[in-house]
Amino acid sequence: MSARNFLSLMDCTPAELAGLIRRGIELKDLRDRSVLFEPLKGRVLGMVFEKSSTRTRVSFEAGMIQLGGQAIFLSPRDTQLGRGEPIGDSAIVLSSMLDVVMLRTFKHSTLTEFAAKSRVPVINGLSDELHPCQLLADMQTFLEHRGSIQGKTVTWIGDGNNMCNSYIEAAIQFDFQLRISCPEGYDPSPALLAQAGERVRLVRDPREAVRGAHLVSTDVWTSMGQEEETAKRLELFAPLQVTRELLDLAAPDVLFMHCLPAHRGEEISLDLLDDSRSVAWDQAENRLHAQKALLEFLVKPAYRPA
Numbered sequence: 001m002s003a004r005n006f007l008s009l010m011d012c013t014p015a016e017l018a019g020l021i022r023r024g025i026e027l028k029d030l031r032d033r034s035v036l037f038e039p040l041k042g043r044v045l046g047m048v049f050e051k052s053s054t055r056t057r058v059s060f061e062a063g064m065i066q067l068g069g070q071a072i073f074l075s076p077r078d079t080q081l082g083r084g085e086p087i088g089d090s091a092i093v094l095s096s097m098l099d100v101v102m103l104r105t106f107k108h109s110t111l112t113e114f115a116a117k118s119r120v121p122v123i124n125g126l127s128d129e130l131h132p133c134q135l136l137a138d139m140q141t142f143l144e145h146r147g148s149i150q151g152k153t154v155t156w157i158g159d160g161n162n163m164c165n166s167y168i169e170a171a172i173q174f175d176f177q178l179r180i181s182c183p184e185g186y187d188p189s190p191a192l193l194a195q196a197g198e199r200v201r202l203v204r205d206p207r208e209a210v211r212g213a214h215l216v217s218t219d220v221w222t223s224m225g226q227e228e229e230t231a232k233r234l235e236l237f238a239p240l241q242v243t244r245e246l247l248d249l250a251a252p253d254v255l256f257m258h259c260l261p262a263h264r265g266e267e268i269s270l271d272l273l274d275d276s277r278s279v280a281w282d283q284a285e286n287r288l289h290a291q292k293a294l295l296e297f298l299v300k301p302a303y304r305p306a
Ligand code: CP
Pocket: 052, 053, 054, 055, 056, 057, 126, 134, 259, 260, 261
């Protein structure tokens, strides 16, 4: 179908992504100055959550309301989505009533199958493979604190998961060097690593990986859907905890990011979010602003009066 989607950072050009980040900063300023800006009056976002969420749900819902529209929360538990109605059929029906749909899924193929039958834009609110909306917020946060990320060195520490895969895509699209420190057997997507080429390197030793880095980012060791592996992962990932001492090996002006929710004492030390180098709270707030820019970009503006 012809609608523009945001299933991955690769669905936009680097120039479009840069434009979204700039626009996120402008929309943040409008809100800070209490300026009413409602280009999406009458438009409706449907939000399908197969997994839990705090930030994604609230930022999309609040963002849509602030832009003049509305958002509907759709849980597979109390819609036919959870009772076996084919995803393509659901896409045809939902997209005939809604103006944009956001899905948080387990299988990434649920998103692509939905998008194939949708008449309206589809947004990836996290899948097992990717979390592109989080990267919009992360890139906005870096720009606000440190300026352009182009040519900088970023270190990912922890699981080669959906967030890590999106950092690889970000390295390609925003043109930075990425070092990934993950245990063997927990590497990110080989296809994305191959696509990124020289720009992305696996550096197993976290101390070597953070040396001179301008941004260090991590995430939970056990993602949603992997709960049965928790004990094994806790043991295996223990050497990868990000601490103040580890950040001391990075560049003096390094920033630390965590997409949240955080598990203090696991992937980060108890005190790391209190360190002045951490921008995790700004990063969380920027989900709102960056996604408002995305909604403005993807969704047709307000209806004309009759
Ligand atoms: N970072 C993030 O996506 O948070 P939620 O799971 O709370 O949406």
